[in-house]
Amino acid sequence: MTAVRGVRAAVLTELARPAPYAESRPLEVRELDLDPPGPGELLVRLRATGLCHSDLSVINGSRPRPLPMVLGHEAAGQVVEVGPGGSDFAAGDHVVLSFVPACGSCRRCVAGRPALCEPGAVANRGGTLLSGTSRWLAPDGTRPHHHLGVSGFAEHAVVSAASAIRVDDDLPFEIAALFGCAVLTGAGAAFYSARVVPGESVAVFGLGGVGLAALLAARAAGAAAIVAVDVVEHKRALAVELGATHSVPGGPDAVEAVRELTGGGADKVIDTTGSEKVLAQAYAATTTGGTTVTVGLPHPDRQLVLPALSLVAEERTLRGSYLGSSVPRRDVPRFVDLYRAGRLPVDRLLSGRLTLDEVNTGFDQLASGDAIRQVVLL
Ligand SMILES: [Zn+2]
Ligand SMILES: [Zn+2]
Secondary structure, X not given: OOOEEEEEEEEEOXXXXXXXXXXXXXXXXXXXXXXXXXXXXXEEEEEEEEOOHHHHHHHOOOOOOOOOXXXXXXXXXXXXXXXXXXXXXXXXXXXXXXXXXXXXXXXXXXXXXXXXXXXXXXXXXXXXXXXXXXXXXXXXXXXOEEOOOOOOOEOEEEEEHHHEXXXXXXXXXXXXXXXXXXXXXXXXXXXXXXXXXXXXXXXXXXXXXXXXXXXXXXXXXXXXXXXXXXXXXXXXXXXXXXXXXXXXXXXXXXXXXXXXXXXOOXXXXXXXXXXHHHHHHHHXXXXXXXXXXXXXXXXXXXXXXXXXXXXXXXXXXXXXXXXHHOOHHHHHHHHHHHHHOOOOOHHHHEEEEEOHHHHHHHHHHHHHOOOOEEEEEO
16 A cells, blocks of 8 residues: 655645635645555545635635645545455546545435445544544654545545546546536525426526536526526626526625516526525525525625525425535546537636635635636646
8 A cells, every 4th residue: 555755735724714825725735645545535636626705715714624734625636545354446547526425324425415425424523534633744754634534635545435436538628627516506406306397487696616507507507597696707607608588787685676577577597695694684585485595605704694485475485405415436437428428518617727825816716706616727
């Protein structure tokens, strides 16, 4: 079994350093060692990792995680070595990594809801792999944490095999990476959480990588009207290119605009913003009998206030959706097939390519709304 020495990795050592990150440099590229993969684990040569708002939430302190941590959770790469005891992976396999390792045997996994895997959640909260350990080793003998079992901003990583999904060798890594978070979360939210069916009206609040993936999936599912809502004009323009039938500037007036465009509220509304205020708007923009889905992650202290009567009197549904309520091992191949068929053109989400040393600048671009999905090429 191979240990890897001197792996270049972007390490977060302190929460909530002030923006701009190009100056405060919350992520420091350091050389770490990696222990060999244990049983049920894989050593992966990472090749591409996307920058996601959930990374930003860790960096800015609104989603605290144990530190130091090798950040990044939307990644693709190639298996270098399989841990002792073997697995259904082999060296050379191309893999997408899911940010929830699914043990396969807890009550949530056996109920078909691997996004809610209980040991997976414990490992992710603790910053370890599913085995409860960290394979990272710093020169001072300490063990940096894994981010959501992935630690994608690094040249190599050890991951639980339960985090990996095999994909075809000819799928470019920079596209493959997007399936691990943006596409699973966004497309899953439209297909499985909102259950968009042909002819429905859909509104999407927040047009980052996840929101645009939701929009593409709503279109693929046959939505008749798709209203795209965001404060950033160029994101609304891209949404229209990708199939939105209308676009509306984000803000308090968006509710009335969506209601008007959809004849009294959209059948399905998907909020991806992570703001409880926008979630309340998304709910208000949903029609009687409709479903509001949220995939955003507000600060844990935030409360949501809604007109309680509407849930019953209007038969309304409000659904949370983690990892798009998807089953990664089933859905990554499904969504890749839809991509290949031209029905889910997720390559359009890719707005920039970075080196590992440019990762802080990349997060400035994401925070400012300039970027949709940037990937670090490794
Ligand atoms: Zn993400
Ligand atoms: Zn499980």
